[in-house]
Amino acid sequence: MNAWFGASVQRKEDPALLCGKGRYADDIHLPGMLQAAFVRSPFPHARIRNIDVSAAKALAGVHAVLTYRDLPERLQEPIEMLQPNPSILQVFMPHVLPKDEVCYAGEALAIVVAENRYIAEDAAALVEVDYEPLPSVSDCLKGLEPGAPLAQARANSNILAKMSLQSGDIERAFRNAPHVYRERLHLHRGGAFFMECRGLVADWNPVSALLTVHVGTQSPHRLHRVLIDLLQCHDSQVRVVTPDIGGGFGPRGQVYHEYLAVCAASILLERPVKWIEDRRENFLATNQERDQYWDMEIAVDEEARILGLRGRLVHDTGAYLPKGVVLPWIAGATVPGPYVLPAYKLDIVVAMTNKISVSPVRGAGRPQGVVVMERMMDLVAAKRGLDRAEVRRRNLIRPEQMPYAVGITFRDGRPVVYDSGDYPACQARALQAADYAGFAERRERARRDGRYIGIGISNSVEATGLGPYEGATVRVNTNGKIAVYVGASSQGQSHKTTFAQIAADHFGVDYRDVVVIGGDTATISQGHGTFGARMAVTAGSSVHVAAAQVASQIKSIAAEMLEVPETELELRNGRVQVKQVPGTSGVPRNIEGVGLSLREVAVRSIGMSGFAMRPGSKPGLESTAYFTPDKSTYANGTHVVEVEVDVETGQVRILRFVVVHDCGRLINPMIVHGQIVGGVAHAVGNALLERMVYDADGQPLSTNFGEYMLPLASDVPHVNVSHLETPSPLNPLGVKGVGEGGTITGIAAIISAVEDALSPFGIRIRETPISPQRIVELIKEARQSAHKSV
């Protein structure tokens, strides 16, 4: 049965991609296609007094310049916010094109459509906008101060939502606590920076009244939903289909107003229109994440066991609220992690600023939650004079406590209940793999050579496989070919391979003989998207269920055709055939291997024109399943990192990186390994390199890869990955999500290691990322204060 599930088979995606035969959005050339460019605000906040498009329109090769006023009435409404929540006080969402106000530098306010992109960009530069600059908010804490400017002129304050997470008796926990420690942390924003910038081709065909949108999105059905609302058309009149996609990591799942403007342009001009974002636009106008301030205090007993944790989180949502309160909620719910936390209270404030909106970036709030908890654990260890691993060990939830109710509600509306996992074993294994016990000696040796090395640990528990569902249709075509259709697209996660592996086992075929088609709203009616490390759990389980149903249908039809009981049939080598079962006399019956091809069964299954179907049979070898997980399944991991810090230059070099991860059963270990190592690279960026800099007015200052540094081959260490496999009881495959774990867990461990390397200076790190400049500053401050205290 399990020939393919669990095997590190090579990817079906690769041959085309390795030969330059991938097809990404910008590789699509349609007859009559025009190209778009956007006019973007140079101000973080401004009123639009007037837009003069006459010079732009007059340029040869320009077909249209559209602003708010040129849009049909229905497209003049703000985009709907798809994640309502009672804690939201005010909602601000972008317009397809802004009406009279721009709220971040880079907000697009007019679209130019021309023969080619060169002309479109020339024309965009000729659009004259009369702006009235307005006061703006850059830092979210400053925006909460009395008298602060408003980030949106129509807002009554910069607070968009307030909520709390609470479990246990927090007052009592602190009242009786022998030790209470406080910390303020600032986690800075970065971005996804997928290598292929955003882009799409919108193709309105007036003859068939069909809008086809070729767009690299993580959530084709979400865009489809918004478009049929805006266009007030039937669902079959909009088809969102995803080409190859050059990375996603979260922000590619959002419905951007530029997409809608490009669709509007195609409809108005009755021509295909392409827009490909350039990298500067990607820095300005693709959603980012992670700006959060946390003020926390932790109460512990004499043995450093946690009694309670409480505090306040201020979450910067940027100029709009596309994801409601999802991100701070996930961050807050991730804080408890693998630790017994008897009482917890977090007050969350969602604050608006004049920066590009915030939506999930790989980890989606979880990395912040983990950094916060792990920083507090390190703080407790330092204050109590205990080993950091030992403090963690004392507080870990034990496997016999599973399933473990944390006592708070997750953003999926369900209580946070960890389904499975062995956290102490995970940490112990990681410590061993990193030779944690031998570190003291390594440090001593290093110090004798004048080198500063440090080691850091972090643990995380990660909600994965979020609902509500992601469906799959499995069909055996009448030519015998097996096709699997899933709603969401792949941006490198290898769906074409892993879902084929799952299906192939049911049909007894080679996984290369199963075609997987994802991210096309014409092939499956419902879908939510690739996010939250959910596709293996949701779509994977749906593929499993649907394939099992079709396999059973094949046996049922074949049993009738062959006049053999179903129980004696098997699917093998692309055929349904009689199994090797000894007959009643105990000897083979000479009918083993007798069978039918899948084509023969598929042809029988559809019936014959003009004839009645077999009673009780359903037409076609096909089944659609929507596996709806009742709640999230929780993956976990431990990272141990060893670093060396050059105290003169602040340069951090990672010497050792150990990951022990538990994502349940592995569909394809090679692919899982790749997901984890890739996630670790993102963590390296978030911990040490990636800083999206804005000035005091919200003007972005790091808008290229020279100013904003992504991790390079020379920055990312070799990562030593091993797995625990605690199957999830919550889905038929026993899988948990894995796409984000490397990022979620890694940042905290790196920061912890850097702090440890700097322990001779008594430095606490309270921020991410921690750049070489900042390290040198902190060392200097520490030296000065040591000097003063002498």
Add this chain to the structure above:
Amino acid sequence: MPDRRRISVLVNGAGYEREVETRLTLADFLRHDLRLTGTHVGCEHGVCGACTVLLDGLSVRSCLMLAVQADGCSIETVEGLAPAPDQLNLLQQAFMKRHALQCGFCTPGMLMTLTEYLRAEPNPTEEGVREALSGNICRCTGYQAIVAAALDAAAALREQGGAREELAK
């Protein structure tokens, strides 16, 4: 009126003659004029390396170069790597075996950078490969598998002796 020039180039051994605007980048020329879309544009400011092609054997950023500057040159792109339509060369095979690509967008640039590197360096070290790749950004893989694939490919090329010609056009 835009300034236009006639250029002729050899791309993966095939000759092309086209009239182009002088401001057209080499990347856009390859991608949109010749429809060789395997060369990818990731940043348009010469940092990410996705658009790397070989010009007379040396790697260049095709986003930072104008098509007219390539007049009379021989260009190699990712489309020219495979020895036959249904085959992969040793470097491509190593990428597949090691799972050295996920979304695949940076891959053409990685392959072209490594092609140049492995032609010149038959005995690379891990550090050497990482240094050679430090001008190419990958957001998916964490580089580990790419480095391993490059070392595998170098070993396979050494082993097969004459097969080194596969990379040496």
